[in-house]
Amino acid sequence: MxxxxxxxxxxxxxxxxxxxxxxxxxxxxxxxxxxxxxxxxxxxxxxxxxxTKAGLMQAGLGLLERESNRRWERRIAKLPQSPTAHLTLRALFEEALPTDETSRDFHLLWMSFAILAQTDPEISDRPFLDGPNRIGQRIAAILDQGKSDGEIHPQVDVEAEAVIFLGMLNGFATAVLVGQMTADAAMVSFIHQINRLSAT
Known part of the structure; x- marks a missing residue:
């Protein structure tokens, strides 16, 4: 057969x-x-x-995004049951940093695609808008749950803070990638930002 x-x-x-x-x-x-x-x-x-090459690149971009989401889900699944907002945000941030060959390749390619999408009409720029927007919404939901649980200060504007955290994710990942700062230094700064929102 x-x-x-x-x-x-x-x-x-x-x-x-x-x-x-x-x-x-x-x-x-x-x-x-x-x-x-x-x-x-x-x-x-x-x-x-x-x-075509453009068709292959567009499909490759989709693969990168799906793999990134899967890595985040695996990282979150390893947390204790009903994790705090602090633990969840830290896990997301740790996964976002390019600390090994796989994550470094992802960031290099993602940045390359983002630049190419600005000049090549055959490469859609939607993933660079929709993907970060989904992450921002997820961060806002984590912070909102933290407020409900009494972990995050009740006066925190979760939407505004989600924008700040998203900017930190992107900026610190690039800084670590190019060697401007270490992953440990990035994590210290990120934890400082999380602690600033604490209700205690």
Whole structure:
């Protein structure tokens, strides 16, 4: 019997190869041929699934965002049952910092995509708006729950603080990535900000 092709698995193989090549060589140097070679498949197969470099890059961007969300969910799942706002925010921040090869590759590619989306009409800029907006809403919900639990001061404006925390996530991640500050220094500053909102 002919072998059944798992198209989802094949797409995943190509996208994972795309991420490796993009992180190693940069988006500008990446070609469909280099991704095909990395994945160990033919150029024609890459073209069958993604047609163009822009199509492959857009799909790769979606993969990055999904993987980021999965990493955050795994980090949150490791917390004690009914974690405090402090613990939850700290876990989110720790996951956001580029402290290993995987997270560094993610930030490098995310920044590269963000820049490219400003000049390339074939690359949607929606992920760079919708993704951070969802994170900001999640932070606001965590802070709001902290207020309800008596952990966060009742006069704290959760929407305004969520914007501040989101800015810290993005800014500190970049600072750690380029070596302007260490992950430990970033964490100290972040914890200071969380403690400032404490009800006690």
């Amino acid at each position: 002919p072998r059944t092709v798992d198209h989802g698995e094949r797409r995943s193989t190509i996208l994972e190869a795309f991420v490796r090549v993009a992180a190693r060589e940069g988006l500008a140097s990446l070609t469909l041929r280099s991704v095909a070679a990395e994945a160990g498949i033919s150029l024609r197969l890459v073209q069958y699934y993604f047609e």
